[in-house]
Amino acid sequence: MKFRIILDGGLLTITGRVHGTFSSVFLLEDENRKVLIDPGHIHTIQDIEENLDIPPEEITDIVLTHVHLDHAYNSIFFPNATIRIHENYKGKNYRNFGPLIGQAYQQMVDSWEGRVETFKGGEKLFNAITVIYTPYHSKEHVSLFIESENFGNLFLPGDICMTKIDFYDIMRNLRTDKVAEIVKEWTEKSDYVIFTHDTPYKVK
Amino acid sequence: MKFRIILDGGLLTITGRVHGTFSSVFLLEDENRKVLIDPGHIHTIQDIEENLDIPPEEITDIVLTHVHLDHAYNSIFFPNATIRIHENYKGKNYRNFGPLIGQAYQQMVDSWEGRVETFKGGEKLFNAITVIYTPYHSKEHVSLFIESENFGNLFLPGDICMTKIDFYDIMRNLRTDKVAEIVKEWTEKSDYVIFTHDTPYKVK
Amino acid sequence: MKFRIILDGGLLTITGRVHGTFSSVFLLEDENRKVLIDPGHIHTIQDIEENLDIPPEEITDIVLTHVHLDHAYNSIFFPNATIRIHENYKGKNYRNFGPLIGQAYQQMVDSWEGRVETFKGGEKLFNAITVIYTPYHSKEHVSLFIESENFGNLFLPGDICMTKIDFYDIMRNLRTDKVAEIVKEWTEKSDYVIFTHDTPYKVK
Amino acid sequence: MKFRIILDGGLLTITGRVHGTFSSVFLLEDENRKVLIDPGHIHTIQDIEENLDIPPEEITDIVLTHVHLDHAYNSIFFPNATIRIHENYKGKNYRNFGPLIGQAYQQMVDSWEGRVETFKGGEKLFNAITVIYTPYHSKEHVSLFIESENFGNLFLPGDICMTKIDFYDIMRNLRTDKVAEIVKEWTEKSDYVIFTHDTPYKVK
Numbered sequence A, B, C, D: 001m002k003f004r005i006i007l008d009g010g011l012l013t014i015t016g017r018v019h020g021t022f023s024s025v026f027l028l029e030d031e032n033r034k035v036l037i038d039p040g041h042i043h044t045i046q047d048i049e050e051n052l053d054i055p056p057e058e059i060t061d062i063v064l065t066h067v068h069l070d071h072a073y074n075s076i077f078f079p080n081a082t083i084r085i086h087e088n089y090k091g092k093n094y095r096n097f098g099p100l101i102g103q104a105y106q107q108m109v110d111s112w113e114g115r116v117e118t119f120k121g122g123e124k125l126f127n128a129i130t131v132i133y134t135p136y137h138s139k140e141h142v143s144l145f146i147e148s149e150n151f152g153n154l155f156l157p158g159d160i161c162m163t164k165i166d167f168y169d170i171m172r173n174l175r176t177d178k179v180a181e182i183v184k185e186w187t188e189k190s191d192y193v194i195f196t197h198d199t200p201y202k203v204k
Helices: A042-051 A069-075 A087-091 A101-111 A166-169 A177-190 B042-051 B069-077 B087-091 B101-111 B165-172 B180-186 C042-051 C069-077 C087-091 C101-111 C164-171 C178-187 D040-049 D069-077 D089-093 D099-111 D164-171 D177-189
Strands: A003-008 A009-015 A024-029 A036-039 A061-063 A082-086 A117-120 A129-133 A142-147 A151-155 B002-007 B011-013 B023-029 B034-037 B061-063 B082-086 B116-119 B130-135 B143-148 B153-157 C002-007 C011-015 C027-030 C034-037 C062-063 C082-086 C116-119 C129-135 C142-147 C151-156 D004-006 D011-014 D025-029 D032-038 D059-064 D081-085 D116-119 D129-133 D142-148 D154-155
Touching: A003 A042, A024 C062, A042 A069, A042 B042, A042 B101, A069 A101, A069 B101, A069 D154, A082 A087, A082 B180, A087 A117, A101 B069, A142 A177, A166 A177, A177 D011, B002 B143, B011 D040, B042 B069, B069 B101, B082 B087, B087 B116, B116 C178, B143 B180, B143 C069, B143 C151, B165 B180, C002 C042, C002 C142, C011 C116, C042 C069, C042 D069, C069 C101, C069 D040, C069 D099, C082 C087, C087 C116, C101 D069, C142 C178, C151 C178, C164 C178, D004 D040, D040 D069, D059 D154, D069 D099, D081 D089, D089 D116, D142 D177, D154 D177, D164 D177
Parallel strands: A036 A061, A061 A082, A082 A117, B034 B061, B061 B082, B082 B116, C034 C062, C062 C082, C082 C116, D032 D059, D059 D081, D081 D116
Antiparallel strands: A003 A024, A009 D011, A024 A036, A129 A142, A142 A151, B002 B023, B011 C011, B023 B034, B130 B143, B143 B153, C002 C027, C027 C034, C129 C142, C142 C151, D004 D025, D025 D032, D129 D142, D142 D154
């Protein structure tokens, strides 16, 4: 499948005023499938819309690294997509996250009704995406390893390693736990590391 | 009625990456009514939630300066509120705003069904808010003049004068059209000018 | 001369926390001259550095639309450039702008010593840039009309019309004063309108 | 000494456009000393200026957690302060960081000439600040433990744990390396954890 960046994510949190961090949005496509990876949050839809030349109803699948609003809220705007997500997403009482936030989560999860396919980690989706279970940011979090036609092998750590700064810290051995181990292992097999909140890094 | 700032708005637009500008959120309340003025956009709900000590279902009214997502989207999270808005909001085909943005607008407007009260400008709401019709940003845009118990008279120009920078330009006669005239006229009657995308200005 | 965008500017002001609005940075070059138009502010130097493939000491000229830090502070990093600016910049007591801000302004203006060339409006610089005096944002503010080799005629209103939103308001006659008149007049002669805090607009 | 927050920091990085992340600014004072901890970056000076009711020349000391521009650049605006910093700051060739960034670093470090006092970690400054050497973000990085008169014991991890999100990950054992160990150990002795890029956390 061919890989395309629809939006490069960024960091933007000024506690007390705005939680505006937004995730990268990626597309994998071939003649049969149009797969969005992390459709992002609503305050970037105008920017996503300008780059996504596919009508929303033709998106066939959405793969989510995890269920946080800045990665997943826009899933409500792709009515025909199968939502592919780790099975642990089911154990949460989203409505209880807060009087307003809880409603936003519940509205999103409700919109998925009848179109969720769960994975556990270890699967290969569409013969292109290997799912790596990495519950170090939230208990349903996964990283992805993507074999693309046009850019070689891509490692998407997700929010266990959001930016190049996080990545460099790991590569310089300033972080040395399980997360660091996983990031190093998969980076070795990859041509690019693609980030949820930064532009891509070319390996070598 | 008593006036309270729930969130001070800000400007944040980096075209091509994020349209994250967010509006101020205000509350007017007495023993009978809890009125939100511009409930804001979803990427600030966590910040709003921390300051709004009233359960969302107890908000009785939402007054909108105009129908832009950064001011109005959060209206979907206050299910019992009467939406008070200029009648011109009806003339628009929101679904056509774009494949994704259009859905966001339509979802919001649909959520208001059966609970909209329109005004034309000139009305006085709750014996406290004078509606001033100011169609210089969008054709349903209104400014508000609020007589509060605790902070005296407040002028809220809305998005015809978003920030103190805009305001100072008008006061220094660098802008001299109809908008400038309106802003000056109402500022003279006010103790504070309150902004949709800035902190308040104390008159004199 | 050839025109190039080094950085697309953005809006980012969250009063009380950060005044991070940043200006677009443009380059005009031929075999003799490398001219920066508005070198921008320091919190974007890493981003400017990645796009500016010319050593800073080889920049021959800096044209400033006006003396605000978000447009002009980076001028301190181009030691050989002639600073070209409206003569009214001289009338201000920069040190008095505030205990910290005043120092930042003074440091910048001091760094220009011995290398300032002023204009009054009406001049044509480098046979390519027409200076238009537009004191509607600050009293030394100018707009620019650029005849480029590679993109035709470009109108840069500067901060009298910062974004496409401001521009559309003028084109829809929601603003009708002197500023609106100037913006319309020069837009008619142009192939692109280029903004200080937004991406460019292609005229028809 | 009495502790005061001058500015709550935030995260703001949109690679390719703006690196606008800004650090919290803290003040420790008694009758003899006015100590700034991390004076922050220049795009927040207007916001700092509004909260800092002390003339810049009366600041006696600046303690730096590490030498990154978003924490340290404003040090150039406090001409009489002794700069207190880990001795490893000396080993770096700042000018080589890049053609523009390198100049910004060099200008800052040059401005410190004749007024630097280094520490190694383990010292107690002003009988109030314990220096903890934590080279996990940059090799001169320190964390601070502050015994304040008005808010009890404060732990400032610095950029090894920038936000509450980072902190919660450590407290939930999602991060388990040396950094996590240090953060847990000092949090146990503290009444508040204060962050470089977030609002404070009250322990218990």
